[in-house]
Amino acid sequence: MNRPAPPDRQLGLWFTIAAGLVAMTVWSGVSIGFSISELVCNAPGGSRLLRESWPPDFAFLPRLIGPFLETVQIALIGTVVGAVIAIPVAVLAARPVSPNWLTWILDRNFMNILRTLPDLFWAMLFATAVGFGPLAGALALSVFSVAVISKLFSESVEAIDLNLTEAVRASGGSWLQMIGLGALPQVWPQYAAYVLYAFELNVRGSMVLGLVGAGGIGMILETQRANFEYERVAMIILAVLVVVLLIEQFSIALRRRLT
Structure with missing residues (x-):
């Protein structure tokens, strides 16, 4: 026994x-x-900036509704697409249920690559490929969602009760049946919680991605900042804070119900 x-x-x-x-x-x-x-x-200089930013331009608020909806839509599409792709990626990266050692190694390295490159890189890459706008942001957040969800979900799959998967295989089930009937039913609640967590991150991320031309409220924020409209910038930041807090509280409450 190791002594402290x-x-x-x-x-x-x-x-x-x-x-x-x-x-x-x-x-x-x-x-x-x-x-x-x-x-x-x-x-x-910081004090001067604060004075020029206050009070926020509340008359500008109605013009933010459309960009905010676009931001949420970008985050939703990115989360859903990434969540679907993350299922096979996570399963293949879970050592107890991965079909073979080579598949496990390749999939793990693939996950590491996705996590290494930030979402801003993917946004700029897709903006170059498909043009500036919401599509580039949605694609970038899809990749980001795959990286986040697959990492967390693979750890949950690795912690499953293997007796259930072995029972499916012992009864003559295929590898896909083992995954679908023995492994995944044990971790669907965790998967749903991870998807909600990724959506929460993507709402924040889509606002930042807009700064590089990937659509959403971030593009409006960058435009107003470049025009030195600091009262409008303050209004955007205040609105972003409220929206993010509301989505975060909703996500936390729903995740508690699921787990």
Whole structure:
């Protein structure tokens, strides 16, 4: 049986980690030219921006309804498409039910590639391929959804009760029958929760993707910022905050019911 490390040794380890973290932080700050004094000197510029942004232009709010609907639509399409594709990707990445070792390795590497590249990269890539607009944003969020859902869902599949899958195989069932009758029924509630979580992330993500021309409220935000309409920018940010909080609370409540 492994004995816990003595308290003084644990304290020394934590001190070493903290000292290393502080040293790396200082080194990073010096390397990028981070300066607290410069930040303080530029504080009046931030105050001026806040004064120009307040109060928000509430008269601009009705013009945001259409872009907000487009943002939610982009997030919904991206989530649904990604959720469907994520099912086979997650199953093949779950070692206990993956058909063979090679398939498991290839699928794991595929998932790693999807998670490594950010959604902004996919948005710019699809914007180049299909043009700027909502389609590019929906495609980018589809890839992002596959990356998020497949990672979480594969971990749930790996934790299933294998007795049920072995019973299906013992009764003469095929690999697909084992997955459909023995594995997936155990994890559908978790899958639904992951899909809702991905939708919540995609609503936020679609707003950011609009800044690179992928449609939605982000394009309106970038246009108003470029025109120095800071009161309208404040209105957009306030509206985004309210919408995101409402969707987040709805998603959390629904996920609790499902799990």
